[in-house]
Amino acid sequence: MKLKNSIKEKRQKRSLTQQELADLVGVSRQTIISIERYRYKPSLELGLKMAHVLELDINKLFYLDLENISIIKPIEKIEPTIESKKFQDFKEKDWKNLWNNLKK
């Protein structure tokens, strides 16, 4: 899983040079080069600044490479097995059900 970005593409679309973008976000040209080549991961603050300068949503500028992400599954919604009831409303049958569920 790798953090990727489309800065180079978006920057070229806006006809900005690396130096111009660097000046706009207040970093050095070398930092922009490193980010574009995926050698340096910028801070959230710098990422947001870049997104602001390029007038884009940060999700469109930075994204995860999903090729190797298949191991991570979304969390499954757990269905409640017992109906939620107030303590006062519990009857003998409910207690038995609860006990059987716990034993399982």
Place this chain on the structure above:
Amino acid sequence: MTSINISKKEIYIIIDIVFSILFIIIFLPFFYNNSINHLTNSEVISKVIQVMIFSIIFFTTTYALLEIKFKRKIIKDERDYLISSKTYKLSYLIYNICLFWIIGHYLDGNSFKNNGLEFDDSIIFILLIVITGVSIVKSSYQLYLYRTS
């Protein structure tokens, strides 16, 4: 033919490395000699003054030339701070190891007498070796990080 694209920051680091190497070549033999032949204080003081004058001339000329060549001001950003913290961490670790080694060397050797710890003239030479060595390692690592990260 492709030219190496090098930034102002990287040239500053190279200047530091060159200075350390020159210092080793020009001045360290004197301090090594001092550790063996027990030179007088006035000789050592005059050498220290020479070192100071040399470093002032070296840094003013190189920095001035660099400022003339690269007019753009250096911008320090988060990547610089990250690289600095990594390199200082490494140099701090090497300093610690060297300090423990020096202390061990003096405790283990003949310098540890009944009166307490006595340092001979070689301590200056050893400390200078450690300082310049660590400086070279630190700058080289910094340059490596600037080129690769």
